[in-house]
Amino acid sequence: MPQYRCYFLDGDNAIRxxxxxxxxxxxxxxxxxxxxxxxxxxxxxxxWLLDRQLYQATKA
Numbered sequence: 001m002p003q004y005r006c007y008f009l010d011g012d013n014a015i016r017x018x019x020x021x022x023x024x025x026x027x028x029x030x031x032x033x034x035x036x037x038x039x040x041x042x043x044x045x046x047x048w049l050l051d052r053q054l055y056q057a058t059k060a
Contacts (some may be wrong), residue, residue, distance in 0.1 A: 001022050001023070001024055001025065002021075002024075002029075002049055003020055003021070003022055004020070004022070004029040004033075004047055004048065004049050004054075005018055005019070005020055005021075005035045005047070005048045005049075006018065006019040006020075006023070006032075006045050006046070006047055006048075007020060007024040007038055007045065007048065008037070008040055008042035008044070008045050009038075009042060009043065009044045009045065010042060010043065011048065012043070012045055013044075016042055017042065019036055019039065021033070022049055025035045026049070026054055027057075028052065029047055029055075030047060030055045033045050033047045033055060033057065034057055037059065038055055038059075043058060043059050044056065044057060044058040044059065045057055
């Protein structure tokens with residue numbers, strides 16, 4: 001199972017926290033990244049698999 005990385009960014013787009021996700025698919029990892037973004041105090045998240053950025057989301 002792939003291990004994804006979620007980088008939580010501050011307002012200056014600096015990485016302030018990271019979470020590791022074991023998910024079967026990219027879509028499941030994206031869904032989990034969005035859930036974590038809502039739970040955390042940071043304004044945005046990037047989802048990575050190895051050297052490939054898959055997704056980025058920002059709180060409204």
